[in-house]
Structures are given as C-alpha cells and as structure tokens.
Amino acid sequence: MNRLQLHFGPVQSYVAEARSTADLWSGSFMLSHLAKVAYDAIIKDVNPISPILYGEGKSAGMESKFVGSTPNLFELEVKGNSEKVARKAVESWASEWRWIADEALKKMKQSIGGSLAQDTMDIWNRQVSNHWEMYWTIGDYDTLQSRKRLRSMMGATEGGRKCTQCGHREALRDSSEGYRDLRAFWMKVGQAVDRVSDDGSDRLCAICFIKRVFPSVIEKRISSKLPSFPSTDSFASIVWRARVWDSNDEDLKRSYANLIAVLKEEKIGPLSGIWEPSIEGSSIPRELEYEGNLFFLDRLSVEGTEIPDAAGLKRVSDAVSDLYWHSARLHLGRPQPYYAVLAMDGDSMGVLLRENEALKTDISKTLLSFAQSVPHIVEKRWGRVVYAGGDDVLALAPTSTVLEISLDIRERFKELFNGLKGLSMVPTISAGILVAHCMLPLQRVISQAHHLLEDVAKGHVVKDSQGNVLRAKDALAIELWNRGERNLGLTRFWDDGDIQIPRLVTELSSYWGKNVEVPLTSGFVYSASDLLSRLSSHLGPKQWERILVSEYFATRSHVVSELKKTKEGRQKVEDVMRKILQLCREDARDPPTYNPEHLLLLRVFKEDVSQ
Ligand SMILES: [Zn+2]
Incomplete structure (x- = not known):
C-alpha cells in the first residue's frame, strides 16, 4: 500500500474574493464540488484516510444540504499505481472545471448575442487555464516538500483594467481597452445575466464571472434548486424581524402584514428557503424570507433594493417607518446593521494525526460526524454555513446568536472526540468571531475572521515565569468592526473556571x-x-x-x-x-x-x- 496525498488550491484567498455573501458561498460550494468530483473519481481505487466523505450505507453527501464539505487535501492509501490515481483525480477536477467554465461561457456569449472577440477569449482562456494549483506526494505527510506540482497558478501577471470583485485579475473586455467600452460591454452582459449588475459596475474576470453564475450552472448537475444565501443585511435584521413576527401585539402584527402587502404590490417576493435549508420539515414563515435590506429605513433606496421606483420607495418607507413606530412602542428596538462571521477549526490536528497513526480513519469518521452536525446547529439560530468539512467551519450569523452557535459547535466537537477512545490527546477547537458593520467590504471581513482564528485565538497562550506554556489555544477571539470608530476585541480561553x-x-x-x-x-x-x-x-x-x-x-x-x-x-x-x-x-x-x-x-x- 502506498500513501498518497493530493492537494488542490488556492482555497482561502479564492473563497474570500467576494463582494457579497452569495459569492462567498458560491466560491466555497464550487471548490467543494470540484474536490468531491475528484474524490468520487478515485474512491474505488483507494482506502480513504482523510477525509471520509460517506457514512454507513453511503449516506448522501453534504452537498444535498447546500453546504460545501469536501476539504482540498486528501490522504489516501492506494493499492495500485499511486501516480495513476493522482492523475485520475486531477483530470476529473480539471474536466469538471472545464465543464463549469464552458457553461458560464455560454451564458456570456448569449448575453452579448453570439460570438466573443478574440481578445475576450484570450483573457478567458488564460485565466481559466491558469487558475488551479494541484500537487501530490507519495509517501508520508512530512515529504510534502517533495511534492510534485502539476499546475501552477503563478501564471502570467495580469495587466489591463482590474476585475471589480477580486481586484487583481484583468476584467473581461471586448477588443477595446477603453473604460467606456468596458462599461458598455458589462452593461450588456448584466442585462442578460442574473446577478450581474446591469449598470456596468460589475466588471469581472473569468474566474469571478464563473463564481457569480455557478449556482445556476450547478443546479443542472445536482438537479435541485439552490436556496439563496442571505445577505449581510438579512443576518443583521432577522432576529429583530422574528421577534416582531412572534409578538402578540395586534397592531404590530398588522403593521408587519401591511409591509408585506406593500412589498407584494411592488412585485417583491420572498427568497424561498434562505433559512434552515438543510433542516427537514423546517417551517419558517414566508414573511421572514424577505431580503433584509428592505428593513433598514435609513438605507432604503431604488438602487440598493428591488423597489422599482420613487413612488414604490415612498410606500415601502412609510410601511417600514410604521413598523419601527410600533416596535419602539413595545421596546423591541429596531434592526442594527451588524452581522457576525464565525470561523472555527480544531487545534493541533496535525499533531493529533501524527501521534495517532493507527486511529486516523476513526478520526476522519469522527470529523465527518462533526461536519454533518454543524449545519443544524448553525441554522437553528438563524445562521448559515458557508463551509463545514473536516474540522473546519465558516459560517455567518446574527450577532445575538453567534456566541451560542460557537459554544454549541465546540460542545459537539468535544463530545464526539471524548467518545473516541485511545487517542494520545483529546483535541480542542478555537474560534474567530468578527462582528462587522454590513457596509464594510466582505473580503476584508472574511480575511480578518480567519486571522482572528488562526493567529489570535490559536496564538492565545499563558506561560509561567520560566516561559513554560501552561495553557494554549482552546480559545475564542472576538472583534467588532465599526465604520470608522476604533475596533474592539476580546481574546479568552473558552472557560474561566466553570x-x-x-x-x-x-x-x-x-x-x-x-x-x-x-x-x-x-x-x-x-x-x-x-x-x-x-x-x-x-x-x-x-x-x-x-x-x-x-x-x-x-x-x-x-x-x-x-x-x-x-x-x-x-x-x-x-x-x-x-x-x-x-x-x-x-x-x-x-x-x-x-x-x-x-x-x-x-x-x-x-x-x-x-x-
Ligand atoms: Zn476577478
């Protein structure tokens, strides 16, 4: 038996290249989908050590829960020729990527009515073929240095006008390099393609365009309608909305119903299934599925919402204003423009795996149970999971529920590993929680949440006067990002005594x-x-x-x-x-x-x- 390790990337930087939560989720789901295609292609030829993606009886993967869950690093035991298996996995990834890219390209071609200029195709092909980095090693974990690089993303440096989403690759354009023509090109695309703005403000590279249209592409593959991912405004307002909705006050109820009626008149509908998509038998009322930006009175605008015109804006504003008034009367406050990003992962998992070689498969199975339980924990408190695979979690949630969510995830992790006997140590888990104003750039917010987890929480340590470590990791790092004001932070171990x-x-x-x-x-x-x-x-x-x-x-x-x-x-x-x-x-x-x-x-x- 040979030990084979396969690695695909880039992951974190690619996922974080998002200006909306929908793109964040889309990028993560696509990566996970590609990894799963590669995994499924070789699963018959290997004994998986990590990850193990299927429970007893090949239960459906997490994709059915609309949650990406396949990690980008595989460790496998191969009976036959390892290199052949590695090539098969890599080729499956690449061919699925080509299929997705081709489907996206079709949409772009249709939008501009036929064929694309040679310049457009040159940029497209360059970006699509240079994007992924894949490598493998045969042997132990430690020999990762001797990895065999298959594709490198360190391709050509990109010139030209930059993509408005990632900011570093060239935006797709036709043969003219002028700004006006670029804008006109993207207005045309936006008029035909969902989720691309039709005012020319989205000017994307091939990679970001594919990410943008991926949900509609993948629906074909998994033959299921994908629920929308809530916006930051939706996370920020949902707990307040639910309290208002659950109130027993007749006038408040009537006011909410009136707002919904006004939205219907303006042809604005709910976003079906945005809450609790992976919970069977969920019964979230449709009235709570409306886009959250409709509930922030001071930011209501025709440009920023689905409201069609100034007259509609006046009607919606009046209805929201009335709702605020009744809510204030009952001391229920009004929604605040903050949401939370939660990033968690197991501490010292590399050490755990090295020290417990014989239990690696059991550890992987435990991690599968862990990841599978995360969506339920998160969604029960108005959160949504962006990614939950292995020991890794990335989720978005309202600020008033994120702490309970993080605790429940930690409890679940502890409980599962306490049940696994014979380990050299029981692993702990750390968390980074960033509470951010809705208007702050998402890419920075996500990167900071990862930084809080990886550097701040995992770097949390108590030493004695001789410098010996008394306690480390098993911590949470919280930070609040206001607009403009000084940021606030808290880093503590989860427990202080009891x-x-x-x-x-x-x-x-x-x-x-x-x-x-x-x-x-x-x-x-x-x-x-x-x-x-x-x-x-x-x-x-x-x-x-x-x-x-x-x-x-x-x-x-x-x-x-x-x-x-x-x-x-x-x-x-x-x-x-x-x-x-x-x-x-x-x-x-x-x-x-x-x-x-x-x-x-x-x-x-x-x-x-x-x-
Ligand atoms: Zn881009």
Missing part, C-alpha cells in the same frame, strides 16, 4: 438597556471602562469590585436608587459587577489585569440594542 466566556458575554449584554433588573447604561459602561483603563493595575479584585459598585450607584436613575435601598438590590449589583470584572480580566496576567474593551463590546451582542 464559567463559559460566551455565556458570560450573553448574560451581561442582556443587562444593557432600560427594562432589566440591573440596567447597564452607556453612561456607566463608558465611565467604568475609563476607570479600568486609567487606574492602577495593582488593585485586587475586591477593591475593583467596590470601585465599580460605587460608580454604579453614582448613576442617576430611579431604578438604581431603588436597587441601592435594599440589601437584596445591592447584592444584585455586586453580583453583576463581579461578572463584569470576570469578563474584563485578561487570561495571561498575574496579578490580574482588566481590559475595558471587553466591557465596551457587550453592547453589540444585545438583541434589541436600540433600547
């Missing part, structure tokens, strides 16, 4: 606002964080607690004075202040130091933040 940090954040964020037992006002939060950043770090936890309690009681508010009057009330406040200190504590310091950013972060995790 407290789970995400739970602590969720609990404390629920105190934000007016209608709670121990209200945290922005005035108090800012003055407390100011104290934490200015005062000496030599104070002990007890002293800090007293300082925060007295700062809290200095707040002028009826609720606060009532709390101060009773012993019970004072205890409640002390309890919350202790929790705030626990949240602000940094893991790696002795004596403890406190990071005020942790406190400032709370606000964004509150469900109805505008209270």
